């Protein structure tokens with residue numbers, strides 16, 4: 001049994017936090033739910049659920065279109081949420097915050113607007129070997145459209161980026177770096193500031209895929225000096241269908257719109273269209289209004305707990321989970337980088353990860369099993385899939401114990 005403390009290091013308000021999440025108060029197959037699939041999507045606190053319900057009950061209308069009271073109220077709340085996101089990322093201006101459907105759409109926006117208009121035959125885009133498909137496929141698509149090429153910075157056996165190799169890939173033809181702030185399949189936290197400095201030294205802009213990092217680390221886009229930052233609301237305890245692309249104003253201003261329609265225009269005739277100002281130029285059509293408001297509530301909720309408090313809690317959980325996992329014979333952890341977020345990806349000898357996932361569900365434990373939309377990572381580690389326990393603000397050391405006990409049971413039955 002591990003000698004690590006079975007508690008978070010400070011007076012973490014775990015009971016209060018858990019009480020805020022109604023979905024946690026249920027039994028699955030007769031067992032209390034242990035939700036460890038936060039990297040796929042997090043559960044929602046009542047503060048977010050209530051904000052959505054209350055918004056639809058009182059303030060809902062389309063936005064930026066109507067002079068009536070509800071139109072103005074809904075617009076004010078949507079724009080207030082944009083300012084909450086600006087503060088959350090410490091962006092310089094609200095014009096730099098574009099609401100999108102999620103990380104996937106944010107990256108596609110940059111690929112099709114920034115990339116398609118600028119990349120030429122022989123240009124290069126540098127990504128890494130640990131990317132999620134959302135940070136691979138949009139670049140492959142724009143490569144096909146423009147003749148640009150994808151360069152992949154390798155990772156080592158721990159799942160850490162080989163920084164020297166990354167640096168070696170940066171050259172006169174590199175037009176963009178697009179890299180995960182935190183890997184979803186491995187948990188690796190990349191040294192984002194260092195990678196950005198290296199790229200900037202050669203005048204190369206950098207996009208950070210923040211889908212996994214944003215719920216776990218304090219993101220400061222000005223301190224990082226990243227050029228683009230993408231994240232999804234649903235992993236951040238907020239609604240689905242809403243996410244954010246942060247872009248430096250100068251870059252966004254120079255980029256063409258990627259979708260045409262209502263709201264992104266100033267004037268339209270059949271001969272020509274004048275586009276709207278930032279950020280509306282990139283928000284064609286009726287956006288996810290209530291979801292944007294809900295995202296604001298989610299951010300306020302997390303900020304109410306505090307980043308340092310969350311980081312200490314999640315760090316304690318992953319340290320404890322890792323130590324306990326290492327005690328289990330036949331368990332292989334995939335992703336052992338020195339800097340890691342609260343993700344434990346693992347395999348068991350002779351037992352397929354899908355069977356692990358199904359078996360754990362019988363214990364009320366929700367994990368993800370599969371390739372995690374990061375097939376190249378699976379290829380690198382020569383596994384078809386992994387089981388992945390991913391932790392969030394409401395998880396406990398007792399839940400880690402339950403996971404480990406269930407894994408031992410699986411081994412007893414199938415191993």
Ligand code: C6P
Pocket residue numbers: 039040041101102103104105132134135180182183184185209211212232368372373
């Ligand atoms: N990863 C997971 O279980 P969307 O689907 O657009 O909200 O996020 C896409 C995405 C992009 N980058 C990274 C690093 C991600 O982890 C994800 C989503 C989920 O790991 C669902 S595949």
